[in-house]
Amino acid sequence: MNLEQQQQDDQQDTNPWGTKSWTYISSLKQQSPLIQCITNLVSMDLIANTLLSAGASPAMIHSILEIPDFTPHTQSLLINVGTLTPEWLPAMKAAAGVANRLCKPWVLDPAAVGASRFRLKACIELVELKPTVIRGNASEIIALSLGSLGSMKGADSLHESSDAVEAAKSLAKSSGAIVAVSGSVDFVTDGQRVVGAHNGLPMMQKITASGCAVTALIAAFVAIDPAHAFEATACALSVFGLAGEIGMCLANGPASLRMHLIDSLYGLDQETVVQRVKITSFS
């Protein structure tokens, strides 16, 4: 082993989350898991491009008629309620049911859960179907944890992510899901452990559906390692944030950031990931 290799190994020891993140990224590109996305109308393009760039194979299939045939072939499932209407809910529940029956991971994005009683009720019903991971912003996680509309502002959060850590732990305990709260720091908890993913930058909140996209990336990472959804979730959040940081070097505003973020996600290299992923323990 030469010195360079030695140094690299030392470095990897220094940042095990970075090493783990790289493992997920390279596995994703190798295995290209099929991710079914039942998601909102605003996010479909960005989610599909995020998953493709990361190496996964997205499938936007949401007709209830197709779920018995299609969902069994997927490696994980994303459900996002961002533009929920009553017609979409049965397909979401059916797909979650198939995922559960076949022990496939599925991830819930309770987008704008506090927008209405209809949406809150739908999300509570979906949580009862045992998602592997739930990711939202602080306002969403608080509303879902309390089961009340609370104070929401559409899809944008009125709270800091740190305000929602206790709500996230409570939701994780009651639901059995890994719960992630996005914000200036992204927190991930299984109800006991809490880690914070520090990558990312504020301008990402000016890109519509960027939250939806990171939830999709979580679904892809969890597809690779369903037995370690806590770790996969934290890594996905940091990797997406890191892609944003790298993209920001070339960006002049939210639209170019969106483009460079996706390009960066596609081109991530081992050294950068191992060095720059920043996840720390808060428990």
Place this chain on the structure above:
Amino acid sequence: MNLEQQQQDDQQDTNPWGTKSWTYISSLKQQSPLIQCITNLVSMDLIANTLLSAGASPAMIHSILEIPDFTPHTQSLLINVGTLTPEWLPAMKAAAGVANRLCKPWVLDPAAVGASRFRLKACIELVELKPTVIRGNASEIIALSLGSLGSMKGADSLHESSDAVEAAKSLAKSSGAIVAVSGSVDFVTDGQRVVGAHNGLPMMQKITASGCAVTALIAAFVAIDPAHAFEATACALSVFGLAGEIGMCLANGPASLRMHLIDSLYGLDQETVVQRVKITSFS
């Protein structure tokens, strides 16, 4: 007051529309009003990113079940019929009804109104619900003003905006709405006054949903100053066009123009806005 300040004030006096536009932009970033968008499937991504870049908070919420809970919390409402189906119309009407009842401004984009009798009838019914502003291209405003399908070509206009000024005035008088006609010059009228917004460039018509996006920006500006919808509409049209002009400096075609336009909208500075917004009176 030093000389520089003096000169700046003189300049502002020279271009009161520029000064007004900047006031709207800075208020928008400060207040971040919540804009409910019930819009077509093609435009959702661009509209949401336009509103976010301008500082507003978009919410694409279109289920009729959510309107009683959600619409009262919004500062304005956008309704765009670009991909209308019968299922969407009741939610549009319900949301417009809530907006009216609570004295919130709402803006109608009669996209491709002449495509069918179904769509024309729907738009006429929506106009009866007293939109604060109606924005369309020349063919759309003519068709809506006459209440006839006329000669349409899908979403693209067959007429110059100047051809539609009389139709716009007539529609403004009959509906009580501010009416805006997009084109090489964008005209805005309340039925009496007519102003022209001269910013923008032809290539913007090669960006799908750019018309939808400027209607959304009108909804955001009107949310800031509902008592002056005429002024807010004219300023929104010019500011969007100006963002396109600035974006064009970096663009090589319609797709890069789209990106740079959004970036420019995000980064607009006072001096540029005050100097370059160009709105003139035609009445």
Place this chain on the structure above:
Amino acid sequence: MNLEQQQQDDQQDTNPWGTKSWTYISSLKQQSPLIQCITNLVSMDLIANTLLSAGASPAMIHSILEIPDFTPHTQSLLINVGTLTPEWLPAMKAAAGVANRLCKPWVLDPAAVGASRFRLKACIELVELKPTVIRGNASEIIALSLGSLGSMKGADSLHESSDAVEAAKSLAKSSGAIVAVSGSVDFVTDGQRVVGAHNGLPMMQKITASGCAVTALIAAFVAIDPAHAFEATACALSVFGLAGEIGMCLANGPASLRMHLIDSLYGLDQETVVQRVKITSFS
């Protein structure tokens, strides 16, 4: 005739497919045909921008109520089943019926046809409505040709395009349609003749809906020359691939490639098209 003109003419003789492609491109910009698109929710933005950049006029109109009024005014019709639900199918069939009755060309994209029995059955029914052109990836064409779900992976192909040439010929013969198979080489057949379009690059498969977009471009080219759908299809495939090749010079990844591809499509010049379109005979 000067030497330069002479050389250019010689060159055109050398590459008749390039010359033909340029004729389509320039006619498209001149005539700006109206293309009705009944397409999936993921692809609408990219399809509309592709068509606009190429000079066509897209209309995303999918309500069955609008088809009797609107479809007769179009020059061609695109039907893409990528996010099919039962509610959309009647409008697709009605529009195809109008196109047939009025002798307008229509193009079918059987996206992810093997995802479910529901989708396969729908596509078979659509094929019975005599599309002018069918374009899919290898897995899609094989599934549709065999009428069986086969081995599919969502929207992505598990086969090389060359694996599907016989299936494409068989489908062309049984359906009467021109059949195109996208892949590293794009094959086009009328059941007898086979040509391969060699432009394009692998990274285009990392852009969601890029396949949908090229089908839309086929619909536009076929609108220009419905009597020669075989040639129009091959040219559209090569031109789209060429736009990708040119875009790649400026791109750093899939998202910037998407942008530069659209810009390139908008800015294609005669010399480049005549020189670089590469279509060869395989029959």
